[in-house]
Amino acid sequence: MDWSGLSFEAFATTLVRDPSTxxxxxxxxGLGIVGGFIGIMAAALVSLYVQRRRTLLAQGIDVAIKMPASISNMVIAVGILLLLGREPFNLGGTWIILLIGYLALYLPQASIASDASVAVVGKELGEASTVSGAKDWKTFFRVYAPLMLPGLVGGWALLFIRIVGT
Structure with missing residues (x-):
């Protein structure tokens, strides 16, 4: 094997010098970073809502956010393209339609990761904060967010890899 022929020249030529690549x-x-952040934050808010309020509506929202996992990716992609790609939205060929498609496809994975993060915190700490007189936003930022952060970072990394790898 001729080791002198191995180099990063092809990588540099393709990625650095070619403007379209x-x-x-x-x-x-950009889609991975933004989509991962939006997806994990939306899933975290839904997971917190479902955990704090065990109503029929909350359970319905939980089922709805996990539903795309049972539907073929091709069906979801064609549905989004037919719905948003023409009049009145005209999002075909834009960054936004890709972001919406990725969020629709990978929100179930984000929901599972955020459910695990919320389960680690438990209900007792939030209830103690509420009983102490803290508002909901203060409870979220002082109690839930710091304890959920490691799990949410892991969920963001999962979404980032899924979006960039697609």
């Missing part, structure tokens, strides 16, 4: 790479990174 560089743009595609940056779009993928």
């Amino acid at each position: 560089r743009e595609a790479f940056m779009n993928s990174m």
